[in-house]
Amino acid sequence: MNQNDDAQRDIDKPMIEWIVGGISAAIVAVLLGFLVYEALFADSLPPSLTATIEALESTDEGTVVRVAVTNGGDKAAAAVQVQCIVVGREGAEANREIELDYVAGHGVRRGAFIFAERLDPQLLIEVEIVGYTEP
């Protein structure tokens, strides 16, 4: 009785082990295939960064300019400096700068500029990338 049970378990056990092993082998093969395919055929373009204003929020403390920095290139950029310039009615300028530690290839990072005064949405507000370094 006991021996039969043991024998049955011995047959069942390896079956499950092979199934789990087989599925795992397939997953690792897909992973390696993907990496090799990317290594062989994917482009490796340098960072191509664009900054866009996502929102302009007026708070009691002033104005928050929310910005999204998108990297259209394949490589990551580090220490990405972004600048926000506001041109006032009399031509006076206000400047703010932030730095994002990394923006991954084809990735997005977000940040915000803060102005102590309330900004008129009619004003000319521009954001631009100042520069970056290689990671």
Added chain:
Amino acid sequence: MTVSAQSTNRNIRAARDFGRAAGGALIFCLPMLMTMELWWLGFYLERARLLILMASALPLLVLLSRYIGFEQTRSWRDDVVDALIALGIAGVVCTSLLLLFGSITFGEPPHAWLGKIAIQVVPAAIGALLAKSQFRAQSDEESTDQERETYGGELFLMAVGALFLGFNVAPTEEMLLIAYQMTKWHAVGLVVLALILMHGFVFAVEFAGGSTVNEDEPWWHAFIKVTLPGYVLALAISLYLLWIFGRTDGLAFDTAIMATVVLAFPAAIGAAAARLIL
């Protein structure tokens, strides 16, 4: 023996058990308690992810207690109680150290210091449960070894090993930085090296005994049945940890894969060495 002497004995044993658990929590968690990224994550991480981390930790701790936990447990109820005790001890250890390090202060809002503690409690609780088995191992080796004999148990132990090493490095910025520095060929090399090293560990442990793989089977049997599933577990746990710690946010698919491969390297070593270190 008198009744009072018996209860004194029991008290001493309980105190010793709590001490061991606290020691285990400390060993597992100290590198994380001294990592600044984790303090920051404590207050900026979405509460939903923190909740998922805690919710997924509880069944893991119960299972851990089942396999190699505190005392020789008799029922699932005991295991749940043990898991909760481990969480409690972990909470005390983490709170006191974070207080002593000055990384939680009374000036902070409650959600900030609660977050800082919550994120540390899970690995510390794993440590608390493991420590007891570690210290206890000498006396009860036979019974625990028999429980580890099952295939499921072996994979579970690998997952815990992967979690252990993965937890320590997953929150750091270096995981992404390394992924950015690497090309896809580097990643291929890292996957292959992880598999070779893992199999080395699996092979070494086979000789030490206790593995479900027979010694007279060819090497690739163990490779397919133990090493590959172990590596896939390491990958899955790496992706889970990166997501929990918000490291995959805003990443493109291929960069997320790269970061997972990077973290899966230490996780794989942890998985393969689990039998040796846990």
